Amino acid sequence: MIKVKNLSTAFEEKIVHNNISFEVKEGEIFGILGGSGSGKSVLLRQIIMLDEIQKGKIEVFDKDINKLSMKEREQMKKDWGILFQFGALFSSLNVIENIGIMLKENTKLPQELIDDIAYTRLKMVGLDASVGLLYPEELSGGMKKRVALARALALDPKILFLDEPTSGLDPLSAKAFDTLISELRELLGLTVVIITHELNTIKNVLDRFLILSDSKLAIVGTYEDAINANDAVINRFLKL
């Protein structure tokens, strides 16, 4: 689904990625892990075409994203949903309007249908229809994340990108959100890419992950692979 080949990124003196390569397979929940400032966000932003690729190649759906026409770029962006860490909801819009905005901006569907789809998405993320007319300030942290997720799912994406989706949530809400991500992957056949440092998520939700360390990949593999690697950097990171 995503192939990163020999990617190198540097900002002035600082080398952020030093010739890294990995693949994300269709249908898996893949984690991007690493310490603060290790280049996780830059990597994600390069994959979703917000940051430029300095050296190397990234393919999504078997297409080199550096070689897309404007039209192909726009088309590809409709095939993924993104939930940023601080992906705030619009405070002046109610929940249904917040979810529907993606459809309003990207389709010519009539308002009635947009509302119908938005309510379907709301249900998908485990929220009751009665939440639809509430405004963001009336929601708990966990509910806000779910609404933002519903918005990311609005266009029926093939890939879902999540940047620290459970940060700021209490442990119970974080666990419930993790379960939801796993369920949605099953239900919708999504491929999910998550930046996370939550050990529970790493252990229980991710199929495979990479760890960025010193601009290289300390590992690309499963949790079991990570344990078996018996590597000091990996062990420190996973608190093994």
Ligand SMILES: Nc1ncnc2c1ncn2[C@@H]1O[C@H](COP(=O)(O)OP(=O)(O)OP(=O)(O)O)[C@@H](O)[C@H]1O
């Ligand atoms: N546009 C830019 N110009 C210069 N330096 C940048 C730019 N973008 C990122 N960096 C630097 O690249 C490094 C990696 O940043 P990045 O945001 O990817 O880290 P991260 O792993 O996501 O960290 P965190 O977990 O703290 O969010 C940092 O040192 C950051 O300061």
